Amino acid sequence: MSLLASIKSPNDLRGLSISQLQQVAADIREAITQQVKSSGGHLAPNLGVVELTIAMHYVFDFSFDRLLFDVGHQCYPHKLLTGRQHLLGKLRTREGMAGFPEPRESSYDLFSVGHAGTGISTAVGMARGDTLSKEGFDPGSNPAGRRVATIIGDASIVNGVAMEGLNNAGTLKRQFLVILNDNGMSISKPQGAIAQHFDKLRVSHLYGDLKKSAKKRLENMPGGETMHKALHAAGEMTKSLYHEQAWFEHFGLKTVGPIDGHDFEQLIHFLREARDFDRPMVLHVKTVKGKGVPFAEQDSSKFHSPGAFNKVEGDLESEGCKVEIKSDGRSFTTAFGDAMVALMERDPKVVACTAAMADGTGINKPLAKFPDRTWDVGICESHGMDMMAGLAKTGYKPFFAVYSTFLQRAFDQAFQESCLQGLPVRLCLDRAGLVGGDGAVHHGFCDVSILRTLPGAVLTAAMDEPSLIAALEFMRGYDAGLSSVRYPRDSVSQKFANEKCPAFVLGKARCLTPTLDVVQAAGLESGVGSRGTHEGVDVVVMAFGTAALEACAAAEQLAGEARVCVYDARFAKPVDRAVIRGALERGLPIVTIEDHSVVGGFGTAVLEAAAEMGLDASLISRLGLPDSWVYQDSRAKQMSEVGLDVAGVVKGIRGAVSRREQRVAGHMAK
Numbered sequence: 001m002s003l004l005a006s007i008k009s010p011n012d013l014r015g016l017s018i019s020q021l022q023q024v025a026a027d028i029r030e031a032i033t034q035q036v037k038s039s040g041g042h043l044a045p046n047l048g049v050v051e052l053t054i055a056m057h058y059v060f061d062f063s064f065d066r067l068l069f070d071v072g073h074q075c076y077p078h079k080l081l082t083g084r085q086h087l088l089g090k091l092r093t094r095e096g097m098a099g100f101p102e103p104r105e106s107s108y109d110l111f112s113v114g115h116a117g118t119g120i121s122t123a124v125g126m127a128r129g130d131t132l133s134k135e136g137f138d139p140g141s142n143p144a145g146r147r148v149a150t151i152i153g154d155a156s157i158v159n160g161v162a163m164e165g166l167n168n169a170g171t172l173k174r175q176f177l178v179i180l181n182d183n184g185m186s187i188s189k190p191q192g193a194i195a196q197h198f199d200k201l202r203v204s205h206l207y208g209d210l211k212k213s214a215k216k217r218l219e220n221m222p223g224g225e226t227m228h229k230a231l232h233a234a235g236e237m238t239k240s241l242y243h244e245q246a247w248f249e250h251f252g253l254k255t256v257g258p259i260d261g262h263d264f265e266q267l268i269h270f271l272r273e274a275r276d277f278d279r280p281m282v283l284h285v286k287t288v289k290g291k292g293v294p295f296a297e298q299d300s301s302k303f304h305s306p307g308a309f310n311k312v313e314g315d316l317e318s319e320g321c322k323v324e325i326k327s328d329g330r331s332f333t334t335a336f337g338d339a340m341v342a343l344m345e346r347d348p349k350v351v352a353c354t355a356a357m358a359d360g361t362g363i364n365k366p367l368a369k370f371p372d373r374t375w376d377v378g379i380c381e382s383h384g385m386d387m388m389a390g391l392a393k394t395g396y397k398p399f400f401a402v403y404s405t406f407l408q409r410a411f412d413q414a415f416q417e418s419c420l421q422g423l424p425v426r427l428c429l430d431r432a433g434l435v436g437g438d439g440a441v442h443h444g445f446c447d448v449s450i451l452r453t454l455p456g457a458v459l460t461a462a463m464d465e466p467s468l469i470a471a472l473e474f475m476r477g478y479d480a481g482l483s484s485v486r487y488p489r490d491s492v493s494q495k496f497a498n499e500k501c502p503a504f505v506l507g508k509a510r511c512l513t514p515t516l517d518v519v520q521a522a523g524l525e526s527g528v529g530s531r532g533t534h535e536g537v538d539v540v541v542m543a544f545g546t547a548a549l550e551a552c553a554a555a556e557q558l559a560g561e562a563r564v565c566v567y568d569a570r571f572a573k574p575v576d577r578a579v580i581r582g583a584l585e586r587g588l589p590i591v592t593i594e595d596h597s598v599v600g601g602f603g604t605a606v607l608e609a610a611a612e613m614g615l616d617a618s619l620i621s622r623l624g625l626p627d628s629w630v631y632q633d634s635r636a637k638q639m640s641e642v643g644l645d646v647a648g649v650v651k652g653i654r655g656a657v658s659r660r661e662q663r664v665a666g667h668m669a670k
Contacts, residue, residue, distance in 0.1 A: 002027040010057035010081055018264050021058070025050045028077050029292045031088060039091050040307040040437065041099055044290035044300040046076040048183050048261075049151070052285055053077040055267035056179075059275055060147060062108055066126045070119030070152035070162070072100040072441075073305070074181070075109075082108040092437030094633045100441050114441025115409065116356075116379045117159030120178060123150035124169050127176050137175045139278050147275055149177040154184065155356060159379045169280050170252025176280040182258060183289040183300075248282045257284030262291060295323050301359055329491035333430055335465040336487070337362025339472050340399065340428075344370050347476060351391055352399045355381045361401035361430050381406050385413035385425065392423040397476055400425060404432040404444025404486060411450050418482045419454040425482050426475045427451075432461070432486035432545070433595030434625070434639060439632030445625050447486060448544075448572045449600030456481030458506065459572040461545030465492040466501035467510075467568065474504035486545060488595060490635065493549050507574035509542065509567040512552055516565035518582040538562040539657050540583040540590045542576075544569045544602040547593040547623075547644065554649040562657050572602040575609050584615040587664075589656040591621050595644060598624035619660070623652045 003020060004027035007013060016024070028050050036043045054077065056067070062082075069075055079097055080088065084106060090096025101109035111122055127148040130136035137145035156162055157180060169176055248255040256274070259266045267285070274281050289304075290296030296303040302325070312322040344350045344366055353375040354363040367374040377384045381402060388398035402410070407429060418425040432444040451457050458478060462468035462485055471485040502510055511517040516537050541564055543551040548568040555564035567579055569592075583590050592603035603622030610617040623643060630638055639645045643652065 002030070004028055004031060004080065005085070007081055007085075009083055010062065013054065013058050013081065021051075021054055021264050025054060026292070028054075028080055031080065031085075032076050033293050033296075035088050035091050036306065036308075038308055040305075040309075041091050042073040042076070042305045043293075044296045044303045045074040045305075047293055047296055048287045048289040048291050048300075049074045049181060050077050050291065051262045051264055051267060052151075052179070052181065052287060053081065055264060055271055056149065056151075057081050059268060059271040060149060065147040066110065066123065066130070066149065067108070068110060068119045068123040068126065068148070068150040069101050069113055070150060070156050071116045072113040074151070074153075075101050078108070079106070082106055092439070092632050094631055094637075098439055098632050099437055100439065112441060114438065115406065116153075116156040117161035117165075119150040119152050119156075120162055120165030120169055123148050123176070123178075124165055124172065127172055127174060131174055137276075139175075139276055147175055147177070149179060149274075151179045151181055154180060154182040155379055160382055166248070166251045166253065172280050174280075175276070175278055177274045177277075178253065178280070178282045180257070180282055180284045181261065181287055182284060183287045253280045253282045255282045255284060257282075258286040259284070261285040261287035304359075330465070331491055332462070332465075332468065332487040332489070333360065333362040335362075335468055335492050336401070336428060336430065336472075337365035339465075339469045340366045340401075341369055342469075343399075343472055343476060344373060347397065348373075349395065350397045350399065350476060351375075351388075352401060353377055353384050353388060354401045355379060355384045355406065357401070357403060357406075357430075360403065361428070363401045381410040382413050385410035386417050388425045389413070389417035389421065389423050392418070392425055393421070398425055399428055399472075399475070401428040401430065403442070404429040404447045405435075405442045407444075407447055408450065414451065414482060415454060419456055422456065422481055424479045426478075427482070427484035428472070429484055429486040431489045433488045434630060434635050434642075434644075435489050436635035436638065437632050440629045443625075443630060444486070444488075445597045446600070447484070448594070448596050448602055448605075451482070451484055452573050452600065452605060454482060457573060458483040460485045460504065460570055461572065462487045463493070463543075463546050463548045463568050464496055464501075466496065467504075467570070468492075470501050470504050471570075474506075478506075486596075488546055488635075490546065493546070495549060495552065504570060507571050507576055509569045509571070509576040509579050512548060512566045512568055513555065513564070516563060518565055518586065518588065519576075519578045536563055537565045537586075537588055539564055539653055539660070540579065540588050541566045541593060541649075541653065542569045542579060542590060542602075542606060543567065543593040544572055545595060547595055547649075550644065550646050550649045551593055553646045554653055557646065557650055558653060562653065564653060569602065572605055575602070575605045577609050577613065580606060580610050581613060581615065584610060584617075584619055587619070587660070589619045589621065589660045591623060591649075591652055591656045593623045593644065593649060593652070594625075595639075596624055597627065598622050599627055621652065621656050621659075623649065 003023045029047055032046050084097055087097035092099045100114045102112050103109045130146045135146050137147045256270060259270055270283055274283050288297060289300040306325045309323045309325040312324045340352055351373045352363055352366050354361045355377055356379040358364040358367055358376045384400055388400045391398045429447050435442045448459055451459055460471045462471050468487055475483045518537055518540055539562060541551045551566045555566050558564055592606050594602040601624055603624055607617050607620055610620060625642055
């Protein structure tokens with residue numbers, strides 16, 4: 001039996017020797033690697049913090065003290081040490097362990113968190129709260145009080161919120177520990193001047209000399225010294241360790257390090273000193289992302305958050321091991337990356353950027369081919385949006401590739417620097433809708449709601465690769481203001497691959513069942529691709545994005561029961577009013593479908609348009625994400641849970657048809 005299996009809580013760690021802690025570390029790495037191999041998940045970030053996490057729980061009592069994670073994708077070792085080993089086998093599912101800190105699982109998790117930069121600020125808040133409640137640690141007046149510690153990565157610390165947190169943390173008059181986990185990586189290589197500063201520090205000869213100096217000083221340090229003498233010794237050690245510490249000192253935080261984040265003796269010593277220090281401190285810890293698993297160390301970007309993977313050759317622990325990540329087909333992300341390269345080849349005015357998600361958004365492809373016109377700005381979404389606005393002001397055509405969930409962090413800049421100025425920044429929103437195992441912290445459920453409020457904004461969605469290419473081409477030529485296209489973390493469908501994809505026309509939907517087109521039948525302005533006639537339609541479906549594919553599948557299932565006219569809505573702003581009028585003036589119900597919140601989303605836009613035209617909006621029913629949180633599981637299970645799979649859409653369409661029949665019957669009875 002592994003030693004890890006005997007650890008029921010962090011209390012079980014504290015009686016172990018250093019060699020036993022090393023065995024626990026090996027057991028944790030093995031458990032995480034084997035689980036991620038079968039289920040997918042965050043691998044390299046967790047492998048890199050194993051010793052640090054063990055040492056943290058060895059020194060602090062986080063059943064009482066406060067531990068705040070920044071981002072949180074490095075929390076697996078923490079969870080395995082805090083009574084959740086039994087949940088690992090169902091990682092990132094509803095019945096198992098969430099991939100991020102989750103207070104619903106354990107009191108050891110204080111926040112459900114998945115966005116970078118927030119850890120320092122929330123920790124400052126808890127430190128202030130404990131001080132006000134007279135519960136905070138003070139070496140003189142309350143030595144039994146609560147300590148506060150937060151772990152943040154070298155890539156996250158450049159985030160604007162982290163800077164604000166550091167600025168405020170320096171004003172605290174109490175113990176407060178910021179652990180800078182410096183592995184030289186975020187998801188990919190960190191960007192910017194601060195990252196370059198850390199790079200210089202890592203490669204200097206001083207770091208190697210530092211480790212030898214620290215070990216010698218620790219060996220000579222008397223164990224019975226008073227706290228002030230111990231801290232003085234630590235201070236002297238700090239001077240020899242960190243010759244450029246002034247950067248954090250400007251924020252009012254004493255700085256120690258860098259120290260070796262995989263050396264238990266160093267970690268435990270310095271954490272003990274930091275635990276009882278009475279002022280804010282930064283402990284700079286150098287770690288290796290993917291530590292202990294050669295293939296993850298060698299390609300930590302690829303194995304940051306891989307899907308399940310196959311062993312191709314060699315043992316998982318061997319230097320020559322090769323692995324292959326399982327694929328479910330061509331992804332929207334891959335399709336976007338290829339489309340952007342083609343766009344930039346055709347138009348030298350097209351520029352692009354992302355915020356630390358070069359691989360995750362597909363921007364790595366144009367970044368490699370057009371490095372002078374493509375940028376990774378690091379975990380700085382607000383800056384990225386403003387930079388794109390500046391480029392638009394100089395006559396370029398900027399495309400900002402960002403996860404839908406992270407767009408929220410740049411909403412103010414979308415408002416002020418893009419829309420208010422009338423500048424055409426183009427947003428490419430990956431991971432829109434439900435994202436599967438990452439759960440509630442990463443769902444892209446409100447991009448339409450927030451962007452729809454901005455005057456002049458145009459919002460589109462792609463249902464497959466041809467429509468994504470067409471949407472990007474439309475956005476390239478749209479210069480009147482902000483525009484966006486959303487698409488999910490999913491594979492592209494081939495259902496309409498053999499049909500010509502019509503160009504996007506502002507505010508016009510595409511009829512996917514042309515023989516049932518209610519727009520042409522009503523003699524209204526034709527929708528995109530319309531060419532048929534209306535023949536006894538029972539219900540009209542307006543689907544935004546990939547929901548159009550489920551709508552088509554549902555229509556096929558209902559073929560002998562109801563005649564369903566399906567539209568790929570394409571635009572959430574402006575919506576296609578001709579379709580709405582064509583249906584409602586004929587008394588046909590409309591079902592809207594979207595992988596987005598029903599609150600303020602595409603369906604709401606359709607309701608508003610109907611009301612503005614004086615039409616009967618009671619004939620409109622909406623399918624979308626509920627006004628409640630959807631937790632981690634497979635995307636397929638999540639879609640079923642919220643009624644957006646084919647079965648749920650069939651049920652929704654049947655309900656709309658039934659209500660119409662009841663309404664007609666009621667009128668006839670009168």
